[in-house]
Amino acid sequence: MTWVLLGVFCTFPAFVFWLMFSWIPSPDETPRWRTMLAARLELWAAHLRRRPVPPTDNPFEALRVQSRLGVVADHVRALEVDVHTFARAERIIASQLAYDHLLAEACHMAGIEVEPAAPGDPAERFREEVELTSRGWSW
Numbered sequence: 001m002t003w004v005l006l007g008v009f010c011t012f013p014a015f016v017f018w019l020m021f022s023w024i025p026s027p028d029e030t031p032r033w034r035t036m037l038a039a040r041l042e043l044w045a046a047h048l049r050r051r052p053v054p055p056t057d058n059p060f061e062a063l064r065v066q067s068r069l070g071v072v073a074d075h076v077r078a079l080e081v082d083v084h085t086f087a088r089a090e091r092i093i094a095s096q097l098a099y100d101h102l103l104a105e106a107c108h109m110a111g112i113e114v115e116p117a118a119p120g121d122p123a124e125r126f127r128e129e130v131e132l133t134s135r136g137w138s139w
Contacts, residue, residue: 103129
């Protein structure tokens with residue numbers, strides 16, 4: 001029993017040190033287990049990533065988005081005029097974010113690239129509105 005414990009106590013630290021040193025990069029060839037692990041993780045990440053949805057040619061879907069854009073735009077305008085609304089600023093911000101989301105959906109349907117920008121960016125909102133208007137969208 002003591003020989004077994006002696007063997008475990010001698011090999012366990014060696015195994016731990018080997019494991020630690022195997023994680024240190026070297027100029028030599030990458031170990032096979034790292035490349036296999038990287039390939040598995042990449043497959044898993046590709047599975048979790050969102051796949052781009054192809055643009056649809058459904059005119060009723062475009063009409064629904066156009067009507068929702070009009071309703072939300074009217075709601076934002078009504079909130080900006082009404083000074084007696086409770087939590088007016090928060091409602092305006094939430095409505096503008098909903099409007100931006102609908103604009104992004106409309107841009108996707110029209111085949112317009114949506115550039116990454118901060119939420120509520122007025123310059124990006126204006127660019128998307130101009131692009132959609134130039135392609136015949138109205139709301």
